[in-house]
Amino acid sequence: MDLDALDKSLVEIIKIKNELRSIGYQDPRYDDIEEKLHDLEDELMERYGEEMEQVIQEVHDRLCPDTDVLMPIAYLAKSYVPAEGEDGSETFDVDLKEGVPVILDEYPDQLTRMVLLPNPPRLIVQVNREKRFLVWPE
Numbered sequence: 058m059d060l061d062a063l064d065k066s067l068v069e070i071i072k073i074k075n076e077l078r079s080i081g082y083q084d085p086r087y088d089d090i091e092e093k094l095h096d097l098e099d100e101l102m103e104r105y106g107e108e109m110e111q112v113i114q115e116v117h118d119r120l121c122p123d124t125d126v127l128m129p130i131a132y133l134a135k136s137y138v139p140a141e142g143e144d145g146s147e148t149f150d151v152d153l154k155e156g157v158p159v160i161l162d163e164y165p166d167q168l169t170r171m172v173l174l175p176n177p178p179r180l181i182v183q184v185n186r187e188k189r190f191l192v193w194p195e
Contacts (some may be wrong), residue, residue: 058108060178066101067175071137071149073097078136098130105129116171116180116192121159132157132173132180148176153186 073094080087109129117126134156137149156170161182170183171192180193 058105058112063101063105063109063178064175066097066104067133067173067178068147068149070094070097070101070133071175074133074135075137075139102128102130112193113171113180117159120163120182120192121161121169121171123162124159127157129173132171134172137174142176146176149174151183153183153189156181156183 073090077087077090077094080090106129110126113129113132114126117124134151136155137151140148140150142148151172151174154170156172159169159171159182161167161169161184164184167185169185171180172183173180177194179191181189182192183189
């Protein structure tokens with residue numbers, strides 16, 4: 058999988074998602090921007106869907122085998138917070154409440170969520186809105 062190209066696709070989608078959240082439904086541009094978002098998500102799924110689903114399946118098998126694997130775009134947060142990477146590059150973070158609910162064997166009675174982040178592309182798990190850890194790539 059070309060992680061640089063995947064990262065660019067993720068960042069593009071995230072920027073559009075953030076733009077939609079900032080303008081609201083009443084904005085006359087909303088429908089056009091939302092359509093662009095769906096086109097970008099479809100393109101992401103065409104290019105990387107199978108490989109990403111395999112990655113997510115492997116993570117699920119290892120950490121949360123009792124939780125169903127969803128389409129990769131489901132692991133995108135509703136909103137992202139712009140941040141700066143260690144190298145000064147543009148990246149994004151998410152609130153600790155974001156992500157797909159999963160049941161981790163290691164945290165059976167705790168609220169855990171899995172979310173996809175860019176720069177570099179990675180999956181993290183967030184536990185009880187208090188902590189997070191990287192689950193892919195290892």
